[in-house]
Amino acid sequence: MVGGRAMKRILIAVAAIAVAACQKELVTPAPVASYTAAIEICSDTRTFTDASLQVKWSEGDCVSLWDHRQNADRYKISDAAVGNDCGPLELASAGTAGGSELAANAAYYPYAEGLTCSSDFVIEGITLPAVQEYAAGSFGTGAFPMVAVSKSADDHDLNFRNVCGVLRLALKGTETVHTIAVSGHAGEVLCGGAMVKAGFAEDPVITMTGDGRTVTLDCGAEGVCLKADEATTFDIVLPPVTFAQGFTVSVDGGKMELSTANPQTISRSGILRMGEREVVNRESIKILAIGNSFSVDAMEYLWPLLKDAGYKNVTLGDLYIGGCSLQTHASHLTSGAAAYTYYTNTSGQWSNVSGYNALDALASQEWDYISVQQVSGYSGIADSYEPYLSTVLDIVKARCPNAKIMWHMTWAYQGTSSHADFAKYGNDQMTMYKGIVDAVKTKVLTRDDISFVIPSGTAVQNLRTSVIGDTFTRDGYHMSYEIGRLLTAMMWARQISGVETSKMTSYPSQYKYSAETIAALKDAVEKAYQNPFEVTKSNYTPPTAGVGNEELRRIFTDAGYKLEDYKELEFAYTPYAFWNSTVGSVMTTRSNSTASNLNQFTATPMMTRADLPNGTVIVLKTGYQYRPEGWVSLSQKNSSATRPGNVTTQIVTVNDAWWGSFTVRAFNLAFKGNPGLSEAQMATLPQCIAFFVPKQHTVDEYDLTKYDKVELSITNNAYYQSTTGTPSMLVCAANGSTAKNLVQFAATQIFSRSELPDGTLIVVNPGYQYRPEGWVSLSTANAVADRPANVTTPCVVVDAAWWGKFNYRAFNIAKAGNPDLSAAEQAKLGDNFAIYIPKQ
Numbered sequence: 001m002v003g004g005r006a007m008k009r010i011l012i013a014v015a016a017i018a019v020a021a022c023q024k025e026l027v028t029p030a031p032v033a034s035y036t037a038a039i040e041i042c043s044d045t046r047t048f049t050d051a052s053l054q055v056k057w058s059e060g061d062c063v064s065l066w067d068h069r070q071n072a073d074r075y076k077i078s079d080a081a082v083g084n085d086c087g088p089l090e091l092a093s094a095g096t097a098g099g100s101e102l103a104a105n106a107a108y109y110p111y112a113e114g115l116t117c118s119s120d121f122v123i124e125g126i127t128l129p130a131v132q133e134y135a136a137g138s139f140g141t142g143a144f145p146m147v148a149v150s151k152s153a154d155d156h157d158l159n160f161r162n163v164c165g166v167l168r169l170a171l172k173g174t175e176t177v178h179t180i181a182v183s184g185h186a187g188e189v190l191c192g193g194a195m196v197k198a199g200f201a202e203d204p205v206i207t208m209t210g211d212g213r214t215v216t217l218d219c220g221a222e223g224v225c226l227k228a229d230e231a232t233t234f235d236i237v238l239p240p241v242t243f244a245q246g247f248t249v250s251v252d253g254g255k256m257e258l259s260t261a262n263p264q265t266i267s268r269s270g271i272l273r274m275g276e277r278e279v280v281n282r283e284s285i286k287i288l289a290i291g292n293s294f295s296v297d298a299m300e301y302l303w304p305l306l307k308d309a310g311y312k313n314v315t316l317g318d319l320y321i322g323g324c325s326l327q328t329h330a331s332h333l334t335s336g337a338a339a340y341t342y343y344t345n346t347s348g349q350w351s352n353v354s355g356y357n358a359l360d361a362l363a364s365q366e367w368d369y370i371s372v373q374q375v376s377g378y379s380g381i382a383d384s385y386e387p388y389l390s391t392v393l394d395i396v397k398a399r400c401p402n403a404k405i406m407w408h409m410t411w412a413y414q415g416t417s418s419h420a421d422f423a424k425y426g427n428d429q430m431t432m433y434k435g436i437v438d439a440v441k442t443k444v445l446t447r448d449d450i451s452f453v454i455p456s457g458t459a460v461q462n463l464r465t466s467v468i469g470d471t472f473t474r475d476g477y478h479m480s481y482e483i484g485r486l487l488t489a490m491m492w493a494r495q496i497s498g499v500e501t502s503k504m505t506s507y508p509s510q511y512k513y514s515a516e517t518i519a520a521l522k523d524a525v526e527k528a529y530q531n532p533f534e535v536t537k538s539n540y541t542p543p544t545a546g547v548g549n550e551e552l553r554r555i556f557t558d559a560g561y562k563l564e565d566y567k568e569l570e571f572a573y574t575p576y577a578f579w580n581s582t583v584g585s586v587m588t589t590r591s592n593s594t595a596s597n598l599n600q601f602t603a604t605p606m607m608t609r610a611d612l613p614n615g616t617v618i619v620l621k622t623g624y625q626y627r628p629e630g631w632v633s634l635s636q637k638n639s640s641a642t643r644p645g646n647v648t649t650q651i652v653t654v655n656d657a658w659w660g661s662f663t664v665r666a667f668n669l670a671f672k673g674n675p676g677l678s679e680a681q682m683a684t685l686p687q688c689i690a691f692f693v694p695k696q697h698t699v700d701e702y703d704l705t706k707y708d709k710v711e712l713s714i715t716n717n718a719y720y721q722s723t724t725g726t727p728s729m730l731v732c733a734a735n736g737s738t739a740k741n742l743v744q745f746a747a748t749q750i751f752s753r754s755e756l757p758d759g760t761l762i763v764v765n766p767g768y769q770y771r772p773e774g775w776v777s778l779s780t781a782n783a784v785a786d787r788p789a790n791v792t793t794p795c796v797v798v799d800a801a802w803w804g805k806f807n808y809r810a811f812n813i814a815k816a817g818n819p820d821l822s823a824a825e826q827a828k829l830g831d832n833f834a835i836y837i838p839k840q
Helices: 002-006 039-044 293-299 302-308 326-335 358-363 388-399 420-425 429-443 456-463 484-497 515-530 550-558 679-687 740-744 823-832
Strands: 013-016 021-025 047-049 055-057 062-066 073-077 089-093 106-109 122-128 131-133 146-149 158-162 165-173 179-184 192-197 205-208 214-218 232-238 241-243 247-251 256-260 264-266 270-273 277-279 284-291 313-320 340-345 351-356 369-372 404-408 452-454 566-568 617-620 624-631 651-653 664-671 689-694 707-709 761-764 768-775 795-797 808-815 833-838
Touching (some): 062 089, 256 277, 264 270, 284 293, 284 358, 284 484, 293 313, 293 340, 293 404, 302 313, 313 358, 326 358, 340 358, 351 358, 369 388, 420 429, 429 456, 452 484, 456 484, 456 515, 550 617, 550 689, 664 679, 761 768, 808 823, 823 833
Parallel strands (some): 131 214, 165 270, 165 277, 284 313, 284 369, 369 404, 404 452
Antiparallel strands (some): 013 270, 021 158, 062 106, 106 146, 146 158, 165 232, 179 214, 179 247, 192 205, 241 264, 313 340, 340 351, 566 689, 617 651, 617 689, 624 664, 707 833, 761 795, 761 833, 768 808
């Protein structure tokens, strides 16, 4: 489904042209001088290909033939050779006599006056035309050169070899095509003067001596009428060339453009195929989204980018309900409920009307494209798509039979997102992304009524590998106003119109973008366009972390730590950037700020407790400092009083007190005192700090025959809350609780220090978590900051640091992310948690 119709993008694959031109051709002995032919035939000579791509001789084909001398005669194909790949040549006109003899006979197709052939069979005076004539199912007249050299002067068998290759296009639609132009992005020479080095049984080598950089296929005054349901092929002959930065194909001066930024090669005697594409008239375009806030994000900056693509009139519509799922869309489309806010844009400015009926929006325009999507939280759950997707599509097709239906593949949440639905994916970004891709492959690409997919989710994931990092959501899931929304709009423009990213120049004027940011955005979009269901690393990667820094390791080991018990956290840094938790949760960078102090800082990504678990050791070089910014929630700003201060301490150990009430932290790195930095100084900042994270143990490392498994007393639909007034009392229905979240948890009994001695193993299965509640006294509640956090580490070994100040501990068990559970799921909670005590 993907290769045939789904992505409507450039699918490049190289295949050999089966060319066996004139094997064992018979050249007649030197004829009498009276054998002549009209010169006008020269401009009409051509060859054609049959369905197997075998080159055949056509009526009127002529070649320049050097009959073992340096002056060429003009020979033509005999009637017996027409339509065949082999046949006799007949003298059409003799060249000027004289010149030194050649060691063998040579020939070049097509015939041209003034060609010369040296004794080492270098043919000069060749011109590859800048304009080629269209021929149905073939290449243009006289456009496909071939050359032959016999074994000796007495050998009249000429085996022609191809000099060039072919770019083959497959176009569909209702338009008429008049011209198709090809040019390389790196200015590659494609036409003009050339010379060819040939030899017996050798592949010819062409050297371009001209400077023509565009080859145009002329389809005639009447043009070629395309078909809507069957692709028409167009062949353009090009010299062997590697397009180092890709190339662009322009139809009728920009009616449609096909482009690739990846290197592509035209090989000698090869055909480079571009996948089927539809040619559309850029007079106008009308796009409607049936979506939610994610479609608002994607379309906000789309209008000017479509103008960049060449559309004279752009009409956009977006049917919006916040958090709307396919199920809700299906319900409202079926009932005709006036439940939507309808956003429209026909002039570059958005306006909206509330209480709108989606059926009226469908009927309001002759829509060219209509987008459909699933709500973000369920976008990676394939079972949530049907039967609702079919219901939506049936109604849309019935109301707008001529519109092409697109699927908007949305994005995974930021790695630190607090969105409730993130738990469906174990709060793991790549798990969510892979779920989205799998759902699209199984539920969308299998349908014939969805024309193509807009891979916004892949573009987002690609950009996360860049210097920008995982920082361009405004709340952990919606796109940021400056970077995220521009990225997704670029992806829509690229996928729908085919316009190359180099022509996208209209960016929101209220933001300032660095050249590197724009380059990273375009790189992410182009990579998603080429590989829509696979993450491709950015070409604009950030500086590397201080992993392996010997000075930091020495500080660490001198403090008594063992390297073999820890792993060094590795991640990307963003230079000229900082966080400010009193402003919000968006990184301040050169792309969104002109702050004068940007040259003082380098910023890390955000990190959760899972990234920096208790026991992590933060090591800092002397002369540097960091501010460990912290957020209770990404949607909640800190006050000035709660913003963490700068730290210059060489070694800091992460624990519950260090985390406090924060759920997310990030670091601003700087020289001590925050001086402005040179580029060289800025480059040293990632090497000033290291994070040593305790290695996670697994229960498989231990001989369980040396342990006794604790018999747990599990109470379902219950949990402890060590910060309440009665901290050791279970929160459950039996104790009078009506809390709605009881269905999320099961609780163990309370344990004393003597019951869980040092060396005890606490084990939890993947996909589950526990909170090891702790009390100094069972009659005294903890402060909020002292409540232990949830743990997903597979195996924790109890020691004095684990107990800390606590004398009693108990465990609240849940699925990762605390989802509500069915009775059957509740019954399994205790099976996914275990405690093993060393035998005495």
